[in-house]
Amino acid sequence: MRIIPGVYMRIGKGEKGFTLIELAIVLVIIGIILGAVLKGQDLIAGARSKKFVTWEKHWEVSQWTYFDRKGRFAGDKGKNGIIGDEASEIVAGGTALDEIDAANFINAPSRTISMGAYTFYMKMGYNTVGGTKKNVIVICKADDCATKFATDELVFLEAVDTSIDGVADAGAGNVRAASAAPTLAGDDEVVTATADVTAPDTPWGTGHNALVYYFDRPR
Numbered sequence: 222m223r224i225i226p227g228v229y230m231r232i233g234k235g236e237k238g239f240t241l242i243e244l245a246i247v248l249v250i251i252g253i254i255l256g257a258v259l260k261g262q263d264l265i266a267g268a269r270s271k272k273f274v275t276w277e278k279h280w281e282v283s284q285w286t287y288f289d290r291k292g293r294f295a296g297d298k299g300k301n302g303i304i305g306d307e308a309s310e311i312v313a314g315g316t317a318l319d320e321i322d323a324a325n326f327i328n329a330p331s332r333t334i335s336m337g338a339y340t341f342y343m344k345m346g347y348n349t350v351g352g353t354k355k356n357v358i359v360i361c362k363a364d365d366c367a368t369k370f371a372t373d374e375l376v377f378l379e380a381v382d383t384s385i386d387g388v389a390d391a392g393a394g395n396v397r398a399a400s401a402a403p404t405l406a407g408d409d410e411v412v413t414a415t416a417d418v419t420a421p422d423t424p425w426g427t428g429h430n431a432l433v434y435y436f437d438r439p440r
Contacts, residue, residue: 269336270380277381279330280343281358281436283321294356294437295320296345296411303354304411305346311407317345318410332410339374342366344405346412348433350440359403359412360432366412367402367430375425378432382425385434392423395440399431 239247287295296304296317304310304317313319322329332343344359344366360378362368370378378398379389386394403415417433 270377273334273336273341273377274380274384276330276334277343277358277360277434278384280321280345281434283324283327283329284317284345284358284436286327287321287324290324290326295324302356303347304356305406305413306354311411311413313407316407316410318343336374336377339371339377341374341377344403344410344412344431346406348412348415348417348435350435355435355440356437357412357415358434358436359399359415360434361403361430364409365402366399366405369427369430370425372427375427378425378429381432381434389425390422391425391429392418392420395435397433397435397440398423398425398429399433400429402430403433 284295287293293300294302294304294317296310296315296319298309298315299307301307309315314323318332321327330343334341334343339362342361342364344361346357346359347354348357349355359366360381362370362374378391382389382391382394382396385396388394391398397417397419399415399417401416403412405411406413415431415433418429
């Protein structure tokens with residue numbers, strides 16, 4: 222019987238065991254395969270984040286295209302520059318998303334997006350900041366915006382924040398995190414009020430209900 226350190230096997234007459242070199246080669250191959258798998262997972266995660274950012278950008282571009290063609294934002298029938306702050310703007314057919322859907326010159330994106338097991342919802346409306354109404358794009362994980370984000374969902378919100386503000390900081394820049402459920406009106410597609418995180422250096426966390434993006438004027 223021949224014993225190789227670390228390998229416990231009985232070698233019969235005329236049989237050959239693995240040499241240390243062969244075992245080392247096998248371990249290297251296993252390491253390469255594991256590295257490729259992990260790299261593939263990173264690529265998939267990165268692709269999903271890019272898809273999520275593209276989805277948000279598509280809605281933003283659609284809104285600005287509507288403004289360019291109509292002279293007002295979708296959802297601002299009163300033409301006062303604010304989305305969803307009047308009665309006619311919070312009824313079925315009059316919301317920002319409704320009007321973008323109805324615009325024949327725009328290939329409107331879906332109001333929801335699924336990222337693996339997670340689904341996100343697009344909303345548009347306004348928020349009052351320091352007594353001034355400002356238009357916002359809002360992303361929630363539930364149609365009523367009342368459900369808080371799970372840990373695995375935060376990477377998508379951080380991707381949007383980074384793409385717009387350059388850093389994933391939930392309490393600074395034009396992208397903020399709502400720590401309470403935004404108030405919806407009409408057919409639940411217009412955000413009429415929301416509380417956003419204002420403290421700087423606030424990380425994205427599971428205590429947040431929505432991403433709030435002040436897309437047309439600096440926050």
